[in-house]
Amino acid sequence: MRGGKTVGWVEFEKVTKKFGDVIAVNNVSFSIEKGEFFTLLGPSGCGKTTTLRLIAGLEIPTSGIIRIAGEDVTLKFPGQRNVAMVFQNYALYPHMTVYQNIAYPLVVRKTPKKKIEERVKYVAEHLQIDTLLDRYPMEISGGQQQRVALARAIIQTPNVFLLDEPLSNLDAKLRLEARSFLKHLHHELETTTIYVTHDQSEAMALSTRIAVMNEGIIKQIGTPKEIYEKPADIFVAGFIGNPPMNILEFHTDGNSMILDGQKIKIEKIHGILKKLGEKAYLGIRPEYIKLGKEGDLVGEVYVVEPLGVENVVTLKLEKQYLKVLTFEETVFKPGQKLWIYFRRDKLNFFDSSGKRVAFENEEET
Ligand SMILES: Nc1ncnc2c1ncn2[C@@H]1O[C@H](COP(=O)(O)OP(=O)(O)OP(=O)(O)O)[C@@H](O)[C@H]1O
Ligand SMILES: [Mg+2]
Numbered sequence: 069m070r071g072g073k074t075v076g077w078v079e080f081e082k083v084t085k086k087f088g089d090v091i092a093v094n095n096v097s098f099s100i101e102k103g104e105f106f107t108l109l110g111p112s113g114c115g116k117t118t119t120l121r122l123i124a125g126l127e128i129p130t131s132g133i134i135r136i137a138g139e140d141v142t143l144k145f146p147g148q149r150n151v152a153m154v155f156q157n158y159a160l161y162p163h164m165t166v167y168q169n170i171a172y173p174l175v176v177r178k179t180p181k182k183k184i185e186e187r188v189k190y191v192a193e194h195l196q197i198d199t200l201l202d203r204y205p206m207e208i209s210g211g212q213q214q215r216v217a218l219a220r221a222i223i224q225t226p227n228v229f230l231l232d233e234p235l236s237n238l239d240a241k242l243r244l245e246a247r248s249f250l251k252h253l254h255h256e257l258e259t260t261t262i263y264v265t266h267d268q269s270e271a272m273a274l275s276t277r278i279a280v281m282n283e284g285i286i287k288q289i290g291t292p293k294e295i296y297e298k299p300a301d302i303f304v305a306g307f308i309g310n311p312p313m314n315i316l317e318f319h320t321d322g323n324s325m326i327l328d329g330q331k332i333k334i335e336k337i338h339g340i341l342k343k344l345g346e347k348a349y350l351g352i353r354p355e356y357i358k359l360g361k362e363g364d365l366v367g368e369v370y371v372v373e374p375l376g377v378e379n380v381v382t383l384k385l386e387k388q389y390l391k392v393l394t395f396e397e398t399v400f401k402p403g404q405k406l407w408i409y410f411r412r413d414k415l416n417f418f419d420s421s422g423k424r425v426a427f428e429n430e431e432e433t
Contacts, residue, residue, distance in 0.1 A: 114284065319347050325341065
């Protein structure tokens with residue numbers, strides 16, 4: 069503790085990184101606890117890689133302070149930070165075999181040969197590259213190269229793992245298997261991990277906390293559940309979940325909501341409607357909507373997409389569309405008119421600027 073504040077294992081204090089006119093990271097602050105699996109999630113170009121490179125010491129911030137393990141490392145060289153990084157473009161040593169690439173960080177640390185062999189075997193088997201150990205990087209595929217780069221990082225025991233989209237080039241099945249292995253490994257080693265992805269399901273599955281970024285700014289930091297249930301704004305709401313949260317524009321006359329010409333009666337809603345102003349947004353996840361013979365408003369089935377166990381039903385209101393995830397056997401047909409019911413405990417409201425407005429009795433997260 070320092071001044072009553074918990075000291076994090078990796079800390080950013082008002083860090084900004086500019087490249088000429090581009091502000092890649094804009095006044096970002098966060099504090100990551102030791103042992104966390106912390107994910108930076110956001111669209112292409114939002115500043116994820118730059119943030120990792122700042123932690124690794126491959127970039128120096130334009131302003132702000134970076135601390136690792138209680139030490140100010142803002143101006144320290146990469147070699148002085150004890151971090152292991154997987155780069156988005158792998159950066160394997162071309163003149164070394166796969167085995168030598170993976171073993172390299174341990175060879176440098178003069179780890180006993182036997183121990184190195186054991187560790188290489190363990191990670192290579194779990195990442196399914198154990199048959200490639202004698203080949204050179206040129207002789208293996210992109211997805212295989214990516215797994216070699218990942219193996220080379222996770223063979224180490226650093227202060228922090230920095231993993232930049234380490235599974236992006238793998239096919240769907242392998243990606244899921246490697247994801248489970250990473251989670252297992254984190255459970256086993258408890259090494260603080262900072263993970264970058266633009267895949268929301270990966271972020272949800274792996275992380276203790278997620279930071280959602282957009283245009284160099286952190287929009288929200290929270291547990292996967294907090295981010296899923298109470299997104300800070302419309303951007304976060306639309307980025308998480310598959311299909312993402314429905315965002316429906318409505319207006320209010322102070323007492324009730326009017327959504328595409330239909331008046332919706334929701335109990336105990338007056339307080340929040342007063343806070344919202346005339347135009348606002350309702351946010352509701354597709355799995356928290358029920359379809360049937362009664363409900364809040366009527367919509368017409370636009371399209372039905374079967375995904376195996378569940379169906380995604382898109383409904384058209386007067387102008388807006390919404391998606392419903394249903395696990396029922398009921399067959400819905402395009403053109404069919406249905407009542408739509410919103411689960412009361414799962415409603416989110418956003419003001420005209422897109423910012424979430426909390427209910428009075430709701431705990432702030
Ligand atoms: N060396 C550089 N020189 C100039 N601009 C840069 C440099 N590196 C990054 N940028 C810019 O900074 C912004 C953030 O880039 P960054 O690589 O951090 O994004 P990212 O979130 O990792 O994106 P992606 O998902 O596509 O990898 C982008 O607008 C990018 O063009
Ligand atoms: Mg990147």
